[in-house]
Amino acid sequence: MVDHPGASASSEDGSIKEQDRWLPIANVGRIMKKMLPANAKISKEAKETMQECVSEFISFVTSEASEKCKKERRKTVNGDDVCWAMGALGFDDYVGALVSYLQRYRELEGDKASNSTPEDQKEEPSSSYQPRNNQYDAIEKRHSNRSRSAP
Numbered sequence: 334m335v336d337h338p339g340a341s342a343s344s345e346d347g348s349i350k351e352q353d354r355w356l357p358i359a360n361v362g363r364i365m366k367k368m369l370p371a372n373a374k375i376s377k378e379a380k381e382t383m384q385e386c387v388s389e390f391i392s393f394v395t396s397e398a399s400e401k402c403k404k405e406r407r408k409t410v411n412g413d414d415v416c417w418a419m420g421a422l423g424f425d426d427y428v429g430a431l432v433s434y435l436q437r438y439r440e441l442e443g444d445k446a447s448n449s450t451p452e453d454q455k456e457e458p459s460s461s462y463q464p465r466n467n468q469y470d471a472i473e474k475r476h477s478n479r480s481r482s483a484p
Contacts, residue, residue: 355388396416412438 365375397418398410412435420428448461 355384356391358384361387394422394424397422 358380362375362380365380365383366373369375371430394415394420395410398414401414401417401421402408402410416428416431416435419425
């Protein structure tokens with residue numbers, strides 16, 4: 334198994350702990366099970382393989398988003414950076430859906446902030462979605478056109 338660059342938790346000997354390298358296998362198994370018929374079984378090997386793959390994928394995308402932030406001299410990776418990284422890495426088919434999800438998430442977070450008590454509003458308020466440029470609009474439009482033309 335390969336160590337993930339940028340992982341912060343480590344054991345006493347300096348190596349990264351197994352539980353800090355991968356997503357929890359129970360969560361991975363639950364997601365896999367949702368996609369299969371009710372009577373389907375998933376082997377431990379399949380869950381472990383998927384666990385490693387999704388963890389590597391997340392590290393890959395996050396690393397690309399982090400590099401963008403470093404070049405822009407920012408310390409915080411945000412949802413827009415992740416969407417950009419997905420497109421930059423060639424996952425254009427997913428960017429439109431991610432941008433839509435991010436927009437809905439930010440709208441819901443904005444609703445939560447407006448419906449909270451004054452004590453709750455002392456925390457950092459959530460902003461509504463403001464795309465940094467029109468690249469996401471173009472990608473989302475391509476994505477929706479593909480979805481409509483799919484058989």
